Amino acid sequence: MAISRDDVAKVAHLARIDLDEEELKLFSKQLESIVEFIDKLKELDVSGILPTSHVLGLTNVVRPDIARDSLPGEAVLSNAPASSKGHFLVPKVIE
Amino acid sequence: MKLWELTAHELLKKLAHQEISQEEILSSLSKRIEEVEPKIKAFVRIEKSKGFNGLPIAIKDNICIQGQPTTCASRILEDFKPPYDATVIRKLKDAGFTIYGTTNMDEFAFGSSCENSCYYPTRNPWNPEYVPGGSSGGSAASVASGEAIWALGSDTGGSIRQPASFCGITGLKPTYGRVSRYGLIAFASSLDQIGPFARDVEDCCLLLKVIAGHDQYDSTSANLPVPDYRQSLGKDIKGIRIGIPKEYFSLVKDSRFEGIDKEVKIVMEEAIAQLKRLGANVQEVSLPHTEYAVSVYYILATAEASSNLARFDGVQYGPRARGAANLIEMYKRTRQAGFGHEAKRRIMLGTYVLSHGYYEAYYLRALKVRTLIANDFAGIFKDFDCIVGPTSPTAAFRLGEKIQDPLAMYLSDIYTISVNLAGIPAISIPCGFNKAGLPVGLQIITKSFDEEMLFRVAHCYEQATLWHKMRPPI
Amino acid sequence: MYETVIGLEVHAQLKTKTKAFCGCLIEFAAPANSRSCPVCLGFPGSLPVLNEKVLGLGMRTALALNCTVQKFTKFDRKNYFYPDLPKNYQISQYDLPLALGGFLEIEVQQVKKRIAIRRVHLEEDAGKLIHEEDASLVDYNRAGVPLLEIVSEPEIYSPLEAYEYLTALKAILRYLEVCDCDMEKGSLRCDANISLRKQGTKTLGTKAELKNMNSFKAVRDALSYEIKRQKEVLEAGDAVLQQTRLWDALTFKTYPMRSKEEAMDYRYFPEPDLPPFVLSGKEITTIQEGLPELPSALKQRLISQYELSSYDAAVLTNEKALANFFEACAGLYPKAKAICNWIIGPLNYELNSRNTSIAALNLQPESLVSLIKLIEGQRVSNLAAKDILTQMLNTGKSADELMKENDLAQVSDTQVLDELIGKIIADNPKSVGSYNSGKANALMFLVGQAMRLSKGKANPKLVQEMLKKKIEHIFGSFKEGNP
Secondary structure (H helix, E strand, O other), X not given: OOOOHXXXXXXXXHOOOOOOHHHHHHHHHHHHHHHHHHHHHHHOOOOOOOOOOXXXXXXXXXXXXXXXXXXXHHHHHOOOOOEEOOEEEEEOOOO | OOHHHOOHHHHHHHHHOOOOOHHHHHHHHHHHHHHHHHHHOOEEEEOOOOOOOOEEEEEEOOXXXXXXXXXXXXXXXXXXXXXXXXXXXXXXXXXXXXXXXXXXXXXXXXXXXXXXXXXXXXXXXXXXXXXXXXXXXXXHHHHHHOOOOOEEEEEOOOOOHHHHHHHOOEEEEOOOOOEOOOOEOOOOOOOOEEEEEEOOHHHHHHHHHHHEOOOXXXXXXXXXXXXXXXXXXXXXXXXXXXXXXXXXXXXXXXXXXXXXXXXXXXXXXHHHHHHHHOOOEEEEEOOOOHXXXXXXXHXXXXXXXXXXXXXXXXXXXXXXXXXXXXXXXXXXXXXXXXOOHHHHHHHHHHHHHHOOOOOHXXXXXXXXXXXXXXXXXXXXXXXXXXXXXXXXXXXXXXXXXXXXXXXHHHHOOHHHHHHHHXXXXXXXXXXXXXXXXXXXXXXXXXXXXXXXXXXXXXXHXXXXXXXXXXXXXX | OEEEEEEEEEEEEOOOOEOOOOOOEOOOOOOOOOOOOHHHHOOOOOOOOEEHHHHHHHHHHHHHOOOEEOOEEOOEEEEOXXXXXXXXXXXXXXXXXXXXXXEEEEEXXXXXXXXXXEEEEEEEOOOEEEEOOOEEEEEOOOOOOEEEEEEEOOOEOOHHHHHHHHHHHHHHHHHOOOOOOOOOOOOEEEEEEEEEEEOOOOOOOOOEEEEEEOOHHHHHHHHHHHHHHHHHHHHOOOOOOOEEEEEEOOOOEEEEOHHHOOOOOOOOEEOOOOOOEEOOHHHHHHHHHOOOOOHHHHHHHHHHHHOOOHHHHHHHOOOHHHHHHHHHHHHHOOOHHHHHHHHHHHHHHHHHHOOOOHHHHOOOHHHHHHHHHHHHOOXXXXXXXXXXXXXXXXXXXXXXXXXXXXXXXXEOOHHHHXXXXXXXXXXXXXXXXXXXXXXXXXXXXXXXXXXXXXXXXXXXXXXXXXXXXXHHHHHHHHHOOOO
């Protein structure tokens, strides 16, 4: 399965990473060989096999609708790269 | 003997008899750190603070400690100070432990050599030109070098066991759900577990007892009582049925993977002979889907990772790229600058396998093969008490040796990966050395929530040999 | 030429105390970022744990909407990047949602119709974005609040039907007490999908997704505008673009949303941090049996039990509390029609002018009934009674008390009235003459004068009768040729 530089660019956009040209080409090669390797799985017959999303077999895990302390505002913003008036600040979002 | 050379259980005895004080233990460790840390670089942070009043422990840099930088050895979390403690940290603090340092790792736990850290690579105390293993390389190296009595690491595909094996110490990956993941910065949510590194099996037992248990903050945490693991120590293994998977010793059909190293094979054969001498009933078994485990892992783990790491975007924490023209540019540049190479590769692979049109061919199919792998183990555990094999196909490799070929690196996880996929527990204990004097590890695997079996077999083997008493020549 | 096809997606905030996956309190208008914790902020290392009330409220709603609750349901991650989404994925449900296949009955211009519901699923809400001049601000208080998403089939064929669908849905959600349904506070949100197709054809046209409508009226207006817009596009021979459009309540138009220009790839996969949920048949049956009487059933019952008109019953059942109040009053006094009129008339007026609800008003059914008894017993006039009602609500005093205090007791004493009438007739000879010549209005004028003079206390019916008699008597005696 060929993965072109453009395919990589599309995935990089989905993942919101600004890969440079060198990386786009390198990842194109590396991803291609990794995907070729994982394609091995096609050899197996998985008809009738149920997928395992959770190994433990737990179900119905819930917590009661009881309040727990929220973090104080300063703690919430303590790592913020930019904040203003108790809010996180980001570049203008255009809708 | 210096205090830093003793095991925790030996130190606890001395403390109980008031022969030593906690300050003395820490002081001894501090001197040792001063001595060897420049060569080993196991730590990313050492707390020089006051008021230590508990048994010291080192923590891998991906477990949240309130108010202290927790960075996963990544630039994108530079200076991030979590406003909360991970559940295991809370348990350690409640039990009177002192956290005096955080250890180096592969960035976001992506790696098997500790070379992917944004800081520096950690060195193997047995030979500083070699890697300590990964991703919990720093924790393993610190325990092996005497800079830590014991440490916590995390294991998603072998990240505790393989470095334990490379560094000649004991490392355990508990059953999935045995230890809370709340506060462990996630790599692959359905595979991650926090686990102990220690100098011997008894210490490992003690530490697991402290950190294990149900957590109401973790929906995937098992609501089962934690046994007193020390009860498993000192038992014999007469008649214990041990399975040796034939696939582990044969060549894997891939040009990039040479299979088990000849010298490791020899050490393993002697270790297995030792188990037989101790009375175990050893037989060959088959894990037919072994060769597919790496593929399944690299689909599931990277897919989950790509989603778990989406939150690192410069909005709430971490360094943000300056001067971006708009939001999307800010995201892209922040993540480009903040993530290392391996992290980017895994995020890309994970995003790819989940993207439109590929979900069924890769992710869904991998989930099904995961069932097959889990069934392989379940089938064996009907007739066997545990499975034994090498932790890694090789002993430690040189720094820089494997970093250029990601696939070769991935394939070296072949013995440890299936265990995470099945969610079962496994321990790695030292069982010898190769000709270059590097440690070789023995992995014991058993069924869910039967860590007692692991400790029983491991302790019995350990007490009949001297590998756990050997110390690196630094 | 063209017919309209509409599908509605409604998001309802569930009325739990705490958020879906953590213990933060849900509080509208709390100071920014004061109701958040590592979990709802998506801090590294945090994990979700489902609030047990969320499933129950979701199931109740699904059953009330006639859906089939799925016995096995799970959460999935919906992955996309946005600053109001702390983890850059939303915990939602994809292929195994809570419920499938229900319907909502609506009434449009007296015609009943069923709108099929495709699915009902659970998900977490995002934070709030506030846009400033050069930047945007983010508040995560709302992040993690549990939402129920209700998706209709595209079986709504006009903006009016959409309006009725939303009204009916709101009534049910409020009856179940699962949601406040306050669109201004954002506890109920609606997105609409709309397309046109040539009349008589079956395939759906290209749809536009409409967002940012802050009231049911806005939904109706936006849909009306969009029909016009799409019609113009099609008639010009162009194709309608599949896009998301925002409603602008100032210009009364929709505009394409710039940030959603590409098709989103959400890369759904099962949420590994949340084990799945297995719901037993017994649990589902228990919830089904515990459902309260729903608006349409209640309306039918009021019509048949109390012989109310469809319109009256509809107004009463708009709010369950109002209907309950009505029934409580009717239980105390068997004049259902009078009670109904007083509730949907003067009492409703009071509720609206005070901008409050029947529950907050603290009016007891006994109190209203005692007032109505005074009217029915002709002890006070209608006008006086309205005044008494206002004062009852202001002071909490009883109707009887207030009637005495304000001297509003209706005067029906014929001797007193006789004197009054005599004065009115003497003071208004012209009107008396007009009435006699056939102007009916003149009588009403005289009655009005009597009411004015008596400060509203005279019994108007009696006054009218007595006036008529007296005037006729006066002119009658002339007719009989008396000098």
